[in-house]
Structure formats: structure tokens, C-alpha cells
Amino acid sequence: MTSEKEKGYRSALETALKAGEKILEKGGSASDAVTEAVASMEDSELFNAGKGSVFTNNEDHELEASIMDGKTLNAGAICSVKHIKNPIKLSRVIMDDPEFVFLAGEGAEEYAEKKGFSLVSNDYFFSEFRYNQLKSIKNEGSMKLDHDSDKKFGTVGAVAIDKYGTIAGATSTGGLTNKKYGRIGDSPVIGSGVYADNETCAISCTGYGEFFLRAVTAYDIAATMKYKNVSLQKAADEVIIEKMTRFGGEGGVIGIDSSGNIVFSFNSEGMYRGMVKEGEEIKTMIYKDN
Template identity: 50%
Template structure:
């Protein structure tokens, strides 16, 4: 059995703002990433390779808040976070607060495999990237009119806490029975003080364990960190015997909603079951299991 699920963010979608033309473009981007990741699994590739490639394609798509489509910070820059985890070994890699890395998820994987550490941040992570010859991009690469206009609106508002504005991620089960998860984000529009959300935090935004599941989260990062949301799904399966769907629903629809957090998550388990759960109006998402046609959706 093989399975793949992906997301392109949750928590900021509105049906009233989604025109038919815009919806078609978003769905096409999701489908492209889903097809590429699933093709890796279909030819016997690893779950790690599948989630990395899927996430890379979403990072390369300016529609999504990760990589090229990342939002502007209060200083007018782009700070990138990402993490990846292998369910077989439970090795993980994460990078936080980096600039000018073309594909943050690739740096996170290289950090996992070559750094001897789990999380690298800021200037140190950028130095490691240079040593490993990770591809970079100039500031102009990350500029889009859509993100610039969002930043201009946010910078004029008096709201103390910037709201989450999307994340991308993928989870997979490969033909070897291994699961993996990956998550990448540009953070929140107009964020200050070097804020880091849940995406690079293992156990909060990303988690994978062959005994239970692989999870990637999206939404109000502060709530996912405080809830250790991704790991909580795994714990509910391992210690309470819940099904994947039951565990994901409990975490997002009950626990997260009770705290006031908005967002969602995607997950797969070793049996090939997939869950895509959110408490927001929508979540960019896609999924495919062996023997079934792939599907993408927003609302």
C-alpha cells in the first residue's frame, strides 16, 4: 500500500474571495504537486523523497506561503521555516528563520542527514547551507504583488498578533511500509521579533512514527506548539487506540477549537489510511491512495 496527502495551508480562506479562475489555478498547483509525489511512491521510491519533492513543488509555487510565495515580515523580508521527519528511524531535521534559501525543505533534510543536529536557525543555518552548497535565491525571487499587497494592508492594522497565513506540507506511506512528514512555511504576514511558528517544531507542526502515523499541520502556529498537536495525534493512536481519523478529529475539532486555534492537519498511517481535518472554512489539500484516483480540494 502507498498513500500521499498534501496541504497548502488553512485558516485564511474565504469562499467570497475565491473566484472560479483563482480556484482553478490553486487546484492545478495542488494536483501538480500531488502527481509528482505520488509518482515517486508508485515507482518504489521512499516516503522521505515523496514528501520532500511534493513540498518542494509547493514551495516553488508563488500561490502558497512557503518558499517563493512566502509572506513579508514587519521588516519587509522573508523568513523561512521547514522540517522533515522519517517514521522508520524517527530522525528529523528542521531549519528556522533563514533567508534566501530557495527550497527550505531541502535544507531541513540535509540538516537531518548531515548536521548531527535536529534544528538549525538563523545565521548558523545559513552558514551550514553555504557549506552544503544548498541553492539560494535573491530577495526579488520571493516578491509577488499578492504578498506585497497583503503586507501593506497588515502593516496599517492595529491587531497585535499577526494571523497565520498558510503553510505547505506532505505526508506519505511508501511500499516499504515507512511513513514520513514534511512542512514548510513563510510564517505570518508582518510578523516581528523573529517569530517562529509550529512548522519547524518537531512534534508540533511535523511528526512521523512507523508505529502510528505521519502528520503535517497548518494554521495558528502558537496553538499547535502549545498543544504539541502533531505528536498528540500519534499519542492518541499509540496509547488510547484511536483510529487515525478519530485522533485527528479529536485534536483539531475538539482540542484545538476549544483553545480558539484555527487550522488543520493531514496524516497517513501504516495501513494507508489518510485523514485531512480542519476547523477553518477551508484548507488547500490533496490525497491519493493505491488503487484510487487522486483528489484535490479547497473547501
């Protein structure tokens, strides 16, 4: 982590936070706020989502995203798409469509076109940095996280609370470098990679998706809050620091409850993260303590 690279990440996090904050300041919904925050990070090559997505074994890109509203429990998700510039924006449209929750691949892209989305070439997601990542591990035959070497995961997410007291969560990713066979992670799966319920919390996860899928991590945090009657911080730490560590799952979560309490919980060396509250300065963090 060079000082220049760290500055770039913190700047990108601030831009995303400001995009979400702008929606909330105008009285917009938590769902719209997390959509804009995530879309901002999808537009950056620094994160493993949207523009910065990693390469699959086939040397292309397959993207995933999801969003959930804590008041209505409506949700929208997509996976295995190759031509959607901002996957989170399509997930947001699906969330408001009572006919669907989860769409995949070509069907999702056909739906997107009918909803007025312009598809982009898969080459839009190309970057030399990501291609070099693929080449460096392709001969090994393994799949790796975006930031496998330094454990600061690249999947992006956002959680928010609006002036009406509604909370929402959103997650977006390009998956694993060198992934095969149409592999899908936890990011688009409601309850695993994202969850929101005004009675408990909104959660967005990042890490090795197979573990988060098996553990239904996002929902488990909400359920722990509800059934054990504990705080969001205690619930998140119980699931991430205790359960997931025993389970062998590495990663973390961001979360917010209906009182506006914000948590970051992760069992890795670091996690790019940030927060902003009304009347307070934006904060960004990378490592355990800063």
C-alpha cells in the first residue's frame, strides 16, 4: 500500500459517501442513497465492482449486485451479467418490480434493455491491472479474491438510514479472479451478501463468498439481534469475529440499525470503509485502527 494508492482509495470512498449523503440531504430514500454510493464505486477502477471488476477464467467479466429495503423488505438482485455498466442500478429497478427479485445473465440484460438501460461492451470493464492479476494466477488453476495478498476485500457495499427511519443495504462485485463455470458468490444473494429489516439492521458483506453463502451471514446478524436481543455491534462481532472465524470464513461487514448506529466488523487485516453522519465530517478507514 503506497501513500499514493491509499490516497486514491480514501478519495474514492469519500466520493461514494458524498454521493449517498447528497440523496439523504435532499430527503431521498435510504435505498436511493445506497444505490448512488455503490454506483460511484462501480464507476471507479479501484474496486472489484463495475468498471474495476476482475477477470474470469474465460478472460471476460461477470458482475453481481443486490439491494434490499428495510421497510418493505423488497429486494432486487442480478448475477452473471456481462454488459450492465452499473449493476446496482438494475438491481434497484428490480427491487421496485413486484414481479421479480433475482434475475440472471442474458435474461437480466434483456430485462434491462426493456427498462431503458443501454448495454455496454464487456471490454468496458477491461483494465491492465486486472488482466495482470488474472495472468499471475491462471496457471495455478485457483480462484482468488481481488485483494487476496493484503486482505482488504474489493467487493463494494453501502448501508444507510434516511429521515423517515428506513434503512437499506446494497452490495456489488465482479466476483473472484479466475472464477469458472458461472460461479456466483454471496453478493447477489439476499440474506447472505445483503439484508435489511427496519426491525433490526441493514448489512452488506465482503469476503470469500462461499463461506458467506453457507453461513447466510447478513441475515444471521439480523437474526442474532432479534432473537438474542443484543446490539448490532455485538451481533456483528459474534457472527464475523466468532462464528465466521471458526468456520474458516474471512471478510467483514458494514451495518447500520434503525437508531443510526454504524458498525464495521471484520476478521481480516483490513477493510476499506467509511462513514458520514449529519453534521459530522466524513471518515475513511483501511486498517484495524484507521
